[in-house]
Amino acid sequence: MDHAANRYLGVLTSPGKEAPAGDSEPFFRRLSLHGAAAGIEVIVFSPDGISFEYETVDGFLYNPAESAWREGTFPLPAVLYDRCFCSSAAEQRLYRRQLNRLHGLPGIRFLGGGLRGKWDVQRLLAADPALAPHLPLTRRLTAMRRLERWLELYGAAFLKPEGGMHGKGALHVYRSPGSDYPWSVRGRDRANRPVRHDFGTVQEMLGWVRGFIGNRRYLLQQYLPLTTTDGTAYDIRSLMQKDGRGLWKLTGMVVRTGGPGSVTSNLHGGGTARAAEAFLKEQFPARASGRLMKTLSVLSHRIALILESSHGRLAELGIDFGVCRDGRIHILEVNSKPGRAAFQSIDGGETARSAASNPVRYAAYLLRTQREPAGATSLGG
Template identity: 40%
Template sequence: MNGDQVKTPTLGITVCKTRGTPPFHETAYFKQLTREGQKLGIRVIVFCPKDVDWARRSVSAWRYSVRRGQWIAACYPLPMLIYDRCYYSNTRHYLEYKPYVNKLATDPQIRLLGRPLGGKWQTYTFLAEDPDLRPHLPETRCLTTMQDLYTILGRYRSAVIKPNGGSHGQGVAAILPGKDGIRVRGRTRSNQTFDHRLANRSQMEQWISRFTHGSRYVVQPYLPLCTKDGRPFDVRILMQKGERGDWVQTGMAVRVGKPQTLTSNLHGGGKAVKAEAFFSRHYAPELRTHILEKLQWLSTQVPIRIESRHGRMVEVGLDVGVDPQGRVWLLEVNSKPGRSVFLLTGEKEIRRRSIELPMRYARALLDGQVGGSL
């Protein structure tokens, strides 16, 4: 490491290793962060938490050279500011990385751009404490025993089970009892759609045990969050910190799935459309106004509520469902949101701003212009 490497303000991005060169996902996004960082005098490096040399406080990392158009591996001082973009495929994967990530998060010389959230259950428990937010939260239980599932089925007739960690719609299944047995449909962990008929509860329990094996799950009511022609949809709202440390809504778009599928995720073949155009097409004017007002209200309240309990955040993605009666449901809060939805809607300016804001916030933190707890 030379003197310039030590002096240069640096944002480190943590990732889970994959196969390939460079050995991580989201390379296009990290290239864009690098270009934005250049304008602000910030170097961006990408590394795996397992590759930190704590004795030397250095790390083997990758840096994208804009001039050369390629990724370069080198050793750098351990950055003082870190942006967590680690994605875990299951509980085992998460536990494998947990000690390394925790060591970074608890080091007194390191600041996190924002603390990653826990799973769906942890997020639900503290959001449900807010009486104003609670009506917008589907009842959620940890799927610890089959009785948790039967409790939801007893109250709502149908249920959906989801991995406690982020899933892109993968590993999600709807449980739909009927006169001729039980229907289970959804997506596998490898993103394959399925639709099975099970004869009885015993078969259902065996199937769920295999399906959820090795991962923590939650169970919720199955809500009819789809268009009149059977296309599932949800609203992605991206909230980010600006350079002054205040929350701003970067963008809002609707993700629409294929007819008769369970989820609207883009990874599962869904498409993205602009929010106002979608609601104008599918809802009457008064109901549309009510829905959009509720979406705006949730976007302002949820980040503040989460941050008050969880610690500093840099961005959150809110996934919101709307039922045929216009009731608005907060389905998920993601501390590591994607941005591709805005490219697919053609809103390139929103996409550009979604990359610019985290870097401006990082610059403000490096300069001491915004504070907040670690």
């Protein structure tokens, strides 16, 4: 294949050979339109649509004249954008197998790689003196006895799966002295449905948590009261992306508020989105809100640098922050396949448009250059 003449950006999506649909379709459509403006054809395909023998993919190309996706067979794209989310162990095995083969092909480059698990990311960030003060106390949940001791010390804990997303499986466990049911659990199950249970004894609560977690790996984390003055849970999503020069840029920040009774603020759990700067001005004095915005920006850039230095080239990061009532900022989570639905409802969609155009700009940069895939920094890569 003549990779030099290949102007395709391939979007690797969830297994299945159906045309793009659902929550991700608008984003793929915007990618395609931005690609067309840059002279790049965007092909959406899944792991089971790859032919390594012929170096082709069966996928979909958006046709703006018909406002529809056209199915076809296309050359294996020279640059790949991994937006694949697997819903089963079988899909995960297929995805990993195909991904490994794609990484081994000469002339094929990914916009960026993925992050290791949440625990590994936590340890990498904790090793940086500038970031460590902003990390909540976190341990691996290796046994229920560890959770019991934690609750004896702190009275509350936040539990989250090491490989979870969208707030699924997250739990707030806490003690309510003086009640007939002094132990409570609030959160969301694996299907993102609300969870609410109260227990008469600590052993009853621990038994339920053990059954809920099963064999999954979980993190035990300091519970932070990240709420507004009226008690609404919220966090701040910062979107860092590479631009058309291969440099890290802060695309935007948005506040996500939780649904009624929610322990997380993810939109998939019923939350809403607000512009970050205006929201913080409502919650903090003007000078304090300005300092918060500046610090959030500095931390976002620092996190991107630290993680890229240990993971190799990255293309974008969704960074979730929490802000306590006293103004302390906490780094909650980092995602290398960030959702961007929250940005669609702020600033007239301007940030959402940038979030869709930046991957195309970065793909154009990679097509113009010949850089090694590992060890890249914000100086370009």
